[in-house]
Amino acid sequence: xxxxxxxxxxxxEINFDIIEGKVKNVTFIGGCNGxxxxxxxxxxxxxxxxxxxxxxxxxxxxxxxxxxxxLAKALKEIISK
Numbered sequence: 001x002x003x004x005x006x007x008x009x010x011x012x013e014i015n016f017d018i019i020e021g022k023v024k025n026v027t028f029i030g031g032c033n034g035x036x037x038x039x040x041x042x043x044x045x046x047x048x049x050x051x052x053x054x055x056x057x058x059x060x061x062x063x064x065x066x067x068x069x070x071l072a073k074a075l076k077e078i079i080s081k
Contacts, residue, residue: 002017009067011029014070015029016071051072055071056076
């Protein structure tokens, strides 16, 4: 299980697994509960690169980031290690 502390968004933390190159078990701590459950369900089982491609750069209102963008940043950080 990976844990990523978010920045600039309502959620405080994202927890997830990467199993055989696929994103699994995503949970957000804080934020818009229903929307984040939806995102978690939609990305479950997708390749890490596909999740990054789909979510990277999404903004939330006037913010330069969003919870989906933070998930993409977390995944990029993990795969770059």
